[in-house]
Amino acid sequence: MRHLTPTEAWAWLQAETESRTALGQEPPLFVDVRMEIESLYVGRPPGVENIPWYEYPDLTPDATRFAAAVEREAGGRDRPILLICRSGKRTLDAGTALEKAGFTAVNHVVHGFEGDLNESFKRSTLNGWRFEGLPWEQM
Incomplete structure (x- = not known):
């Protein structure tokens, strides 16, 4: 698994999409593994597909179902x-x-969408997709 910072991930996604499209191939699949409610209300990158790692109310991952x-x-x-x-x-x-x-080609965004907690337990203040100013949308 490749570990990409948000900025690296966005650049990689853009380059791979352009390259693969030119070759007539599907672009990378960008997957938001958060619960659907998180993705919709907190915000998400454009073009991301929501496939939750786990979902409410169980909050228990099912690796086989997810894959x-x-x-x-x-x-x-x-x-x-x-x-x-x-x-x-x-x-x-x-x-x-x-x-x-x-x-065979799995990549993940280090620090995710909201990033790490700061000393006041707030996100999007130290790192992450939103902190980096990358494109995102909110319902």
């Missing part, structure tokens, strides 16, 4: 995958599950 859902959306296990979550922690587990399921 199958990503494979359905990706159309196979060879398509490059970029994972994002709130802080970059869930994507490590989700990425490991995808690699164990046979995915």
